[in-house]
Structures are given as C-alpha cells and as structure tokens.
Amino acid sequence: MVRFVLKRLLYMLITLFIITSFTFFLMKLLPGSPFNNEEKLTDQQKFILNEKYGLNDPVPVQYLNYMSNLVKGDLGVSFQYDNRPVSTMITERIGPSAVLGVEATIIGTIIGLILGIAAALKHNTSIDYLSSLFAVLGISIPSFVFAGVLQYYVGVKLGWLPVALWDGPKYHVLPALSLSVFVIATVARFMRTEMLEVLGQDYITTAKSKGLSNLVVIWKHTIRNAMIPVVTILGPLAINLITGTLIIEKIFAVPGLGFQFVSSIQLNDYPVIMATTIFYSVCFIIVILIVDILYGVIDPRIRVAGGKG
Amino acid sequence: MSMHEKQLNNDLFQPAVRSSDDAEKITKESTSFWQDARRRLFENKGAVAGLIIIVAILLLAFLGPLFSHNGFDDQDTSRTNLPPRIPVLENVGFLGLDGVDIRGVDQYKMKNQKDNYYWFGTDALGRDQFVRVWKGTQISLYIAFLAAAIDMIIGVAYGAISGYYGGKTDNIMQRIIEILIGIPNLIVVILLILILDPGIISITFAMVITGWTTMARIVRGQILKLKNQEFVLASLTLGAKSSRIVTKHMFPNILGSIIITSMFTIPSAIFTEAFLSFIGLGISPPTASLGSLVNEGFKSLQIYPHLVLYPAVIISLIMISFNLLGDGLRDALDPKMRK
Numbered sequence: 001m002v003r004f005v006l007k008r009l010l011y012m013l014i015t016l017f018i019i020t021s022f023t024f025f026l027m028k029l030l031p032g033s034p035f036n037n038e039e040k041l042t043d044q045q046k047f048i049l050n051e052k053y054g055l056n057d058p059v060p061v062q063y064l065n066y067m068s069n070l071v072k073g074d075l076g077v078s079f080q081y082d083n084r085p086v087s088t089m090i091t092e093r094i095g096p097s098a099v100l101g102v103e104a105t106i107i108g109t110i111i112g113l114i115l116g117i118a119a120a121l122k123h124n125t126s127i128d129y130l131s132s133l134f135a136v137l138g139i140s141i142p143s144f145v146f147a148g149v150l151q152y153y154v155g156v157k158l159g160w161l162p163v164a165l166w167d168g169p170k171y172h173v174l175p176a177l178s179l180s181v182f183v184i185a186t187v188a189r190f191m192r193t194e195m196l197e198v199l200g201q202d203y204i205t206t207a208k209s210k211g212l213s214n215l216v217v218i219w220k221h222t223i224r225n226a227m228i229p230v231v232t233i234l235g236p237l238a239i240n241l242i243t244g245t246l247i248i249e250k251i252f253a254v255p256g257l258g259f260q261f262v263s264s265i266q267l268n269d270y271p272v273i274m275a276t277t278i279f280y281s282v283c284f285i286i287v288i289l290i291v292d293i294l295y296g297v298i299d300p301r302i303r304v305a306g307g308k309g
Numbered sequence: 310m311s312m313h314e315k316q317l318n319n320d321l322f323q324p325a326v327r328s329s330d331d332a333e334k335i336t337k338e339s340t341s342f343w344q345d346a347r348r349r350l351f352e353n354k355g356a357v358a359g360l361i362i363i364v365a366i367l368l369l370a371f372l373g374p375l376f377s378h379n380g381f382d383d384q385d386t387s388r389t390n391l392p393p394r395i396p397v398l399e400n401v402g403f404l405g406l407d408g409v410d411i412r413g414v415d416q417y418k419m420k421n422q423k424d425n426y427y428w429f430g431t432d433a434l435g436r437d438q439f440v441r442v443w444k445g446t447q448i449s450l451y452i453a454f455l456a457a458a459i460d461m462i463i464g465v466a467y468g469a470i471s472g473y474y475g476g477k478t479d480n481i482m483q484r485i486i487e488i489l490i491g492i493p494n495l496i497v498v499i500l501l502i503l504i505l506d507p508g509i510i511s512i513t514f515a516m517v518i519t520g521w522t523t524m525a526r527i528v529r530g531q532i533l534k535l536k537n538q539e540f541v542l543a544s545l546t547l548g549a550k551s552s553r554i555v556t557k558h559m560f561p562n563i564l565g566s567i568i569i570t571s572m573f574t575i576p577s578a579i580f581t582e583a584f585l586s587f588i589g590l591g592i593s594p595p596t597a598s599l600g601s602l603v604n605e606g607f608k609s610l611q612i613y614p615h616l617v618l619y620p621a622v623i624i625s626l627i628m629i630s631f632n633l634l635g636d637g638l639r640d641a642l643d644p645k646m647r648k
Binding site for chain 2: 011014015018019022136137139140141142144145148152156246247250251262284285288
C-alpha cells in the first residue's frame with residue numbers, strides 16, 4: 001500500500017511538471033501583448049517593459065526561469081495589477097471561493113444523505129418518487145438557470161435576501177444554495193441506490209432476525225455500509241464545484257478565484273492564468289489521487305495500481 | 310373457499326403424461342438480452358417520456374425556424390423587446406401569451422405590430438426569439454451528437470487498448486489521461502478560443518481533446534475486470550486471437566456500459582457548451598446558443614423575463630430528458646439491476 005501511494009505521488013509530480021510546461025508553451029502561442037494600452041506605448045517603452053519582465057529572453061530561458069521560480073514557490077508578478085505577486089492574489093481570492101465550496105458541500109451532503117436515505121427506506125412510496133424527481137431535476141437543470149430563478153424570485157421579487165455581492169453571512173445563502181443543488185442531487189441519488197443494494201443483502205436479514213431494533217439495523221448495518229462507496233463520487237463532485245463556482249461567482253458577483261481567472265484571460269495576464277491553472281490542476285490531481293487510493297483500500301478487486309493481470 | 314372445495318372431486322383430475330422429450334422443451338419463446346432490455350426500457354415511464362421529449366425537441370429544432378419568415382439574425386428596431394404572443398392562446402389570459410408586457414402595456418399595439426405573432430417574443434435588437442431559441446437548440450443537439458461520437462470512437466478504442474494490453478502500455482496511456490483530466494477543460498477551451506477563432510470549431514476541438522476520458526476510463530476498468538474472468542481465459546486457452554477475444558467476448562459484455570456512459574456524457578457536454586456560452590466564451594454572436602441566450606436575457610431579467618424563460622426551459626428540458634433516458638437505459642442494460 002505504501003509503495004502504491006509513493007508511486008502515485010511520483011506520477012503526480014510528473015503529471016504536474018507536464019501540465020505546467022504544456023500551459024507555459026501554449027501561453028506563448030497566444031496572440032496579444034500582456035500590457036495594457038499597448039497601442040499607446042512607443043517601441044522603446046515596450047522594449048523596456050519586455051526587458052523588465054524577461055520577455056525578451058529566448059523562450060527556453062523564460063521557461064527555465066519560470067520553472068525554477070515555481071519550484072521556489074514564486075509564481076511571478078501580475079502584469080496588470082501593479083506588479084502584485086500572483087501568489088498573494090490567489091490567496092486573497094481563494095477565500096470566498098473556498099468558503100462557498102465548503103458551504104455548498106456541507107449543505108449538499110447533509111440534505112442529499114437525508115433525501116437518499118429517506119427514499120431508500122420508503123422505497124416505492126411518494127417520498128421515494130419525490131426525492132428521485134428532485135434528484136433528476138437537480139442533476140439536469142443547469143446551475144445558472146437555478147441561480148437565476150433563486151436570484152429573481154428570492155432576491156428580486158420577494159426581497160428576502162441580497163441579490164448579489166459578498167458582504168456577510170446573508171450574502172452567502174443564495175450562492176451556496178445554488179451551488180449545492182447539484183451536490184444534493186448527486187448524493188441523494190447515489191445514496192438511494194447504495195442503500196437499496198445494502199438493504200437486499202443477507203447480513204441485513206440476519207441482523208433483523210437476530211432481533212435487533214430497526215434503528216440499529218438501519219444505522220449500524222445499512223447506512224454505514226452504504227456510505228463507503230460515496231467516495232467514488234467525490235472526484236466528479238469536486239470538479240463540478242470548481243466549474244460551478246465560476247458561474248455562480250459571475251451571477252452573484254462574488255469576488256472569488258473563478259471570477260479573477262476569467263478576467264485574467266481577457267487581460268492576457270500570463271502569470272495569473274498560469275498560476276490559476278496550476279492551482280486548479282493541483283486540486284484536480286489531488287482529488288483523483290485520493291479517490292484512487294480510497295478505491296484500492298475499499299475494494300481490493302479494483303486495485304488501480306498496475307493493471308497487469 | 311368452502312364452496313369451491315365441495316365442487317372439486319377427484320374425477321376432475323387426470324395424471325399428466327410425462328415424456329422425457331417434453332421436459333427438455335422450453336415453452337416460452339426465448340428472449341435475447343437486447344429484447345429484454347428493450348422491454349424494460351419501454352416499461353420505464355420516465356425513459357419513454359424522455360425519449361418523446363428528445364424526439365419532439367429534435368423535430369422542433371430543425372422545423373421550428375421554418376415556421377417563421379425571420380432569420381435568426383434578422384434585426385428590426387421597430388419590433389424590439391416584444392413579449393410572446395401566440396394565436397388562439399392569446400385569448401387565454403393567465404398564460405401571459407397575449408403580447409402584454411409586465412407593465413400592462415400591449416407592446417404589439419404600441420409598436421404597430423398588430424398583425425405579427427412572435428411566439429417567444431423578440432429580443433433587444435428585434436430578432437425573433439423563436440428562431441433564435443431553436444437555432445441554439447440545434448447547437449446543443451450538435452454538441453450532443455459530437456460528444457456521443459467522440460465517446461464511441463476515441464474513448465472506447467483508447468480504453469480497450471489500454472485495458473487489454475495492460476502493463477507499460479496501460480501505464481503510459483493512463484498517465485496521458487491523467488494529464489488530460491488534470492488540465493481543467495475550461496483552460497483547454499479558452500486557449501483554443503484564443504488561438505483559433507471563437508465559436509463552434511474551438512469548442513469541437515476542445516471536446517475532441519478532452520471529451521472521451523471518462524469513457525476510456527470506464528471501458529478500461531471493464532476490460533480489466535473481464536480479462537481475468539474464466540470465459541475469457543477459456544477462450545484464450547483454446548487459442549483465440551486478441552481481436553476475436555475483444556470483439557466476440559469482451560465487447561458484447563461492455564456494450565451496456567458504453568451506451569450508459571455515453572448517455573451520461575451527452576448531458577454534461579450540452580451543459581459544458583451552455584456554460585461556456587453563458588460566461589461568454591463559447592458561441593459568439595450573432596449565432597445563438599441556449600447558454601448565451603440565457604446570459605443575454607439575464608441583463609433584462611426584471612423587465613423582460615420571457616427572454617430568459619424560453620431558452621432556460623428548453624435547455625432544462627433537454628438535460629432532464631437525456632438524464633431520464635440515460636437512467637432508463639442504465640436500468641434496462643445493467644444486469645446487476647435485474648430482478
């Protein structure tokens with residue numbers, strides 16, 4: 001197991017190296033200059049600016065510089081925002097995004113688990129059908145539609161909660177709720193299937209015939225066993241939350257990382273784009289690694305280690 | 310019960326003639342796996358509803374624009390921001406299809422368009438929203454088709470090769486997938502949009518690069534599982550070639566998973582396109598996509614809710630029906646769910 005994890009960690013570093021290099025060279029292919037008001041600058045000014053940021057060096061030299069700085073944890077300075085270090089920009093912006101993500105995960109998991117468990121226990125009743133209907137709607141309806149509906153009815157028409165911005169707990173409710181719908185639906189649906197499968201197992205019948213109370217059977221034997229495979233949906237969920245924050249942050253004007261990412265692309269702010277890509281990639285790869293390791297722990301039949309059979 | 314017992318006596322019964330031939334006979338016509346799956350699919354109300362909605366939307370997407378004499382980008386400032394108005398239904402007050410906006414002004418009368426009917430209204434440039442919505446739907450359906458094709462061709466081949474050969478090949482191929490998954494789809498699309506021209510071509514390219522990874526992983530997993538099973542080993546022992554094992558023994562066993570996976574890839578691909586167009590990175594104007602229509606509509610949500618309403622409802626309907634159909638297919642094709 002330790003060897004497996006170490007091996008995966010090594011692969012992770014190689015993957016990261018390739019991703020950073022790939023992004024760097026693609027970035028060099030992009031048209032446009034990284035500087036504001038390019039047309040107003042004289043050739044000499046442009047030359048000085050390029051010199052200052054090392055953009056006159058040959059591409060391989062720029063690449064080596066970038067990589068060695070990266071290893072030291074220096075992500076460079078922004079070309080657009082007064083030479084601010086990119087790492088500070090990310091740490092400043094990550095706050096709202098992370099808070100939003102965590103809130104959505106917590107709301108989503110709790111409601112999703114309750115819905116899924118209720119649906120499985122009341123299999124083929126109206127509770128089951130309602131919960132399944134909600135799950136299908138939650139997975140299907142795009143988050144921007146849902147966010148729009150919430151914003152229009154709760155924010156504008158009823159005026160209960162602020163329509164946008166990020167200025168205290170009240171401002172969290174609508175974005176977190178819109179983001180959590182997908183989590184609720186996915187968790188509910190998955191939990192329902194797993195619960196039904198566990199409920200059909202022989203050991204549940206055994207537990208019941210031993211005379212255990214319903215509560216003990218459900219809590220100790222059913223729910224705990226059904227929860228194990230939930231790790232498998234962690235990966236897709238995390239990816240969905242990250243792309244989700246881009247939309248939700250745009251609709252509700254939340255000053256998060258996703259918002260900044262999109263605007264830095266429009267501004268050709270290379271260091272910010274690269275740093276954010278690398279940051280997102282690290283998140284993705286870590287999630288995939290964790291899920292893979294958990295797979296191996298939970299189900300030895302699907303050991304992802306080699307595939308040599 | 311006692312009434313019946315009285316009427317039954319031994320004379321009514323005769324010993325059955327049993328011959329050894331009959332015992333071997335199967336009276337019920339045998340059903341193949343696919344017949345069985347089809348029956349189960351059509352028993353599933355949600356899946357049937359999804360299928361019907363998909364067919365209806367497909368027809369409307371291609372026939373809908375023909376009903377209107379306007380093109381999707383015909384602008385006319387004399388008919389801007391008209392609310393929806395549909396013949397016959399305009400007389401049913403509560404539907405709000407009478408051309409009166411939310412301030413209670415009959416826009417059609419005010420703008421001298423008394424004889425015209427715009428079923429979904431018009432946008433800020435006077436373009437017929439009905440045509441634009443269906444044009445946008447065509448793009449969503451194109452994306453759906455593309456996603457399925459990429460999945461079936463690249464994903465299946467890649468996963469099968471990776472899983473079947475195993476070892477070093479598998480290792481290298483899996484690392485490549487991991488890199489592709491590691492780069493967020495969004496950055497690939499954005500880079501392609503910046504390098505190429507924005508629009509449908511860059512989205513297509515980005516999907517070809519990233520869209521097949523889930524399928525490849527699932528096919529690989531299935532092949533890995535099948536590879537060590539007895540029937541494959543038996544076939545191998547009997548001297549079957551790789552091509553025969555893959556096509557005759559493995560492929561029929563994973564076809565169900567392939568169909569199910571692509572049915573779930575489709576809605577997520579449709580969503581990705583809508584999402585990109587929504588944040589302004591996908592389809593560029595004047596071409597309409599459901600995502601960009603919703604985004605444009607948001608700007609005037611409070612005054613002209615109809616601009617958001619129709620594209621939002623249709624994209625939701627497409628997503629819901631593909632998901633319902635996918636669910637139905639999964640239940641029909643997954644032997645584990647068999648009862």
